[in-house]
Each structure stands twice: as C-alpha cells, then as structure tokens.
Amino acid sequence: MTTEEIKQILERYNTGQCTELEKTIIEETLMQFNEDQPGLSEKKLEKLGNEIYRNLPGSDGKSRRIKLLSIITAVASVSLIGIITLLFYPRPNTSSIENKSTFNITPGGNKATLTLANGKTINLSAAKTGIIIDDNNIKYIDSTAITNRSGNAPGMATISTPKGGEYQIVLSDGTKVWLNAATTLQFSANLMRERGERKVRLERGEAYFEVYKDKKRPFVVETGQQDVLVLGTHFNIDTYEPGSIKTTLLEGSVRVQSNVHTSKTKSKILVPGEQSVNKAGAIEVRKVNTNIELAWKKGKIQFVRADLKTVMGMISRWYDIQVVYQYYPVEGKFTGSISRSKNISEVLNLLETTGDVRFKIKERQVLVMK
Structure with missing residues (x-):
C-alpha cells in the first residue's frame, strides 16, 4: 500500500x-x-x-x-493529515511552548468538598481517593473517620469536585460513583429508600456509576432535563456540553427519560455500547466506543476526530486553566491519547506536533496561537 x-x-x-x-x-x-x-x-x-x-x-x-x-x-x-498522531510520533527533544519552565502546570488530583445536610462543609483529603456513606457515619475508603452519626443527618448532602479535581463516593446502598472534574452530586444518607426508589441528583459535570443491584428499589439519577432509571448496572453521564446530556452504558440496561416537554422521543432504553444524547428533551441513541468515552476514569485524556475546542475543554477542566484563542484551526480534527498524570506542557507539546497550532502558557492561561 x-x-x-x-x-x-x-x-x-x-x-x-x-x-x-x-x-x-x-x-x-x-x-x-x-x-x-x-x-x-x-x-x-x-x-x-x-x-x-x-x-x-x-x-x-x-x-x-x-x-x-x-x-x-x-x-x-505517515503524517496523519489534520489529526494528531500523538501515538506514533517520537517525542520532541525540545518544546516550542513559551514559558514552559516558568509556568508549567501540574495535573489535577483528588480534590473535593463535602457539604453535609446540616450545612457543615468539609474539605476532603487530597491524600485519599474517596469516601463511604453509611447510616451511622461518613468515612474515607481506607476507613479513616470523617464524621459521626450527628454529621449524617437526614436531608440532602452534596459532594463537589473543582476544576482539576476528581473523587469517588460509595453511597449507603453500596453504589459506587466516580466524579470527574467540575462535578457536583447531591444525595441523602439513606438515598430516600423509604420511597421505594434510590435517588441522587447530578447537578453538573460528569460521573460514572456502578449501581448496586436492588430489584425492589430502582436507582434514579436526576440531571436537570432527564432521569436515568436502573436496577443495577454500569453507566456514565456527561453534562459538560451546555444543553446536552450524554449517557453511556457499559453493562446491563438503563431507561433514559426526558423531563422536558417536546414532541420528539422522550424515553429510550439503552443496551451496552450505546450512548443517548439528550438535547432540549429530544433523545437520540448511537453506538460508541466505550473505551474512549470512559478514558477519563482510566486516567487518560483521549479523543477521536475531535475539534480543538473539545480537546481544550478536556484540558482546561483537568488542569484548571483558562484557554484564550488568538487563533483557531477551523478544519482541524484531532485524535490522540495521553495520561492525565502528565504536566500540561507535555500535553500541549504533543498537540504542537501537528504544526497547526502552538501555545503560550501565562500563569493559569493557555494562549492558542498559529
């Protein structure tokens, strides 16, 4: 060939x-x-x-x-004509990124804030990976105590990650949730199980759920304009794009139900490997590569045929930076993968291998230039 x-x-x-x-x-x-x-x-x-x-x-x-x-x-x-061949290019020995040594930005990590039902706020430890909720107390995954029963009062509690943060929570029924950067999840200590269902609310951001199976009590995730109903399964919800909610199913089945009045489809059942996209209450379903959709949970920044704004959106959330466009390659499409543990200069340096863009780091700003 x-x-x-x-x-x-x-x-x-x-x-x-x-x-x-x-x-x-x-x-x-x-x-x-x-x-x-x-x-x-x-x-x-x-x-x-x-x-x-x-x-x-x-x-x-x-x-x-x-x-x-x-x-x-x-x-x-071969040079991959408009897509990033990050995975086949040898790493450059030097970087054209300006001010790399002075303003290099480290990746995100374990950062989150827990706000209890009684209003008390706790900055969760960056040395821990997650917390466990039960009917008596709240503790870290390694069993280190955070609060006793008095801090786990009835009502809605909130766990939030900032830009550049991620955290895990094990809910009182055993359901595990991984929170990506800039994400907020609301929950109650007992998940309102007395109502015959378990319910949480994803206010913003992205979260991956491994739902504990309970045939008598469906698990519901509210996300503003839709509900996701499950009994026990693995799925991801992404609300980063304004006006759009992406729900990706890995195992089992889920029903995605719109809360917005529209003449178009308001409910869909997903099978593994499918993703629903809810825009203004209209739900469309498509097949996706779940490895790519869930790359963040595996510690990677990964994208296929994505425009630069999509790629820089991933980078800005994880490295907590502001992106300023002095130039934008309208036709550019990018494909690549890199560990989220890398400093930002390494990520940007790989993007520069296309020759389409270059970057300047200025404090917590990244300037996109030609």
Whole structure:
C-alpha cells in the first residue's frame, strides 16, 4: 500500500467516510498504543496487528492479515493529515511552548468538598481517593473517620469536585460513583429508600456509576432535563456540553427519560455500547466506543476526530486553566491519547506536533496561537 493510498484512508477517516475496517484499524491501533513508549518496534506492530485482526469480523486468511499489518505500518510512518498522531510520533527533544519552565502546570488530583445536610462543609483529603456513606457515619475508603452519626443527618448532602479535581463516593446502598472534574452530586444518607426508589441528583459535570443491584428499589439519577432509571448496572453521564446530556452504558440496561416537554422521543432504553444524547428533551441513541468515552476514569485524556475546542475543554477542566484563542484551526480534527498524570506542557507539546497550532502558557492561561 502506497503513502498516497494511506493518505486517502486518513482523509476519509477525518471526514467520517472511511469503511468500518479502516476505522477499526486506525482507532484501535491509536488507542492501544502506550504513550510512555513512543517507538513502534516490529514486535509491537505485530502484536497490535494481531489484536486488531482477531477483533475484525470475517478474518479468514493470511493475506488479509498481511494487508492489515501493512496498513498499520504505513499509518505509523505517515503524517496523519489534520489529526494528531500523538501515538506514533517520537517525542520532541525540545518544546516550542513559551514559558514552559516558568509556568508549567501540574495535573489535577483528588480534590473535593463535602457539604453535609446540616450545612457543615468539609474539605476532603487530597491524600485519599474517596469516601463511604453509611447510616451511622461518613468515612474515607481506607476507613479513616470523617464524621459521626450527628454529621449524617437526614436531608440532602452534596459532594463537589473543582476544576482539576476528581473523587469517588460509595453511597449507603453500596453504589459506587466516580466524579470527574467540575462535578457536583447531591444525595441523602439513606438515598430516600423509604420511597421505594434510590435517588441522587447530578447537578453538573460528569460521573460514572456502578449501581448496586436492588430489584425492589430502582436507582434514579436526576440531571436537570432527564432521569436515568436502573436496577443495577454500569453507566456514565456527561453534562459538560451546555444543553446536552450524554449517557453511556457499559453493562446491563438503563431507561433514559426526558423531563422536558417536546414532541420528539422522550424515553429510550439503552443496551451496552450505546450512548443517548439528550438535547432540549429530544433523545437520540448511537453506538460508541466505550473505551474512549470512559478514558477519563482510566486516567487518560483521549479523543477521536475531535475539534480543538473539545480537546481544550478536556484540558482546561483537568488542569484548571483558562484557554484564550488568538487563533483557531477551523478544519482541524484531532485524535490522540495521553495520561492525565502528565504536566500540561507535555500535553500541549504533543498537540504542537501537528504544526497547526502552538501555545503560550501565562500563569493559569493557555494562549492558542498559529
């Protein structure tokens, strides 16, 4: 396969016109690559090729396997025309990011505030990863006490993460919730179980739920313009984009029900691998790559064919920075993956490898320039 043929595949990929085979080859190769080991050895290429080949439908011949490997090899050696080839580029030895050494910004971490039903506010420990709620007290996941029964009074409590923060909470029924940056979750100590259902409210942000199974008491997540009803399952809710709520299902099933009056569909049942998008009460369902949708929970910043504002939105939330656009590549689409443990200069340096943009760090501002 020639370089020109590979370019044509990548152009179709950028515009959403490539075949499912081509899409699988490119995305799965990119997403499986370990960003801490930028070199692609022959052994690594063969391993990736074998993994992709096994997952493709209708794999029935040595010649097809060879063709897949040749495509992967070519993809790894060609500039990816408008998408970030973070995972195949060698890391630059130097950075063009201005003021890197002076204003480098460290990644987010365990940060959250707990506001109890009685109004008391607790800044949760950055040395801990999460808290456990039960009927008698609130404690950290390692069993260190936070409050006694008096602090766990009836009523709604709130846990909030700031930009650059994440935290986990285990609710009184055993349901686990992971909160991404800039997220607020309201809950009661007993989850209002006396009403025949368990209910929490996601005020803003993004959260991943592993719901404890209880057939007698459905679990409900309120999010302003919709309710998600489940018995026991794993799913993610993302409310970052104004006017839009994305619900992604990993296991089990959920019913997504709109609270907004509209003539369009107000209720959908999701199966694993599906995502509902609720805009102004109208719900649409699509198939998604759950590994990409849930990358944040696995400690990665990951994006596929995303515009720069989407990518910078992820970065601004996790590094708690303001993005100022002095230039914007309108046609640019970006694909890549990097650990959320990296300093911001490393992330921006990878974005600069496209040659489309460059950055300047000024205190807690990142300027986007040409």
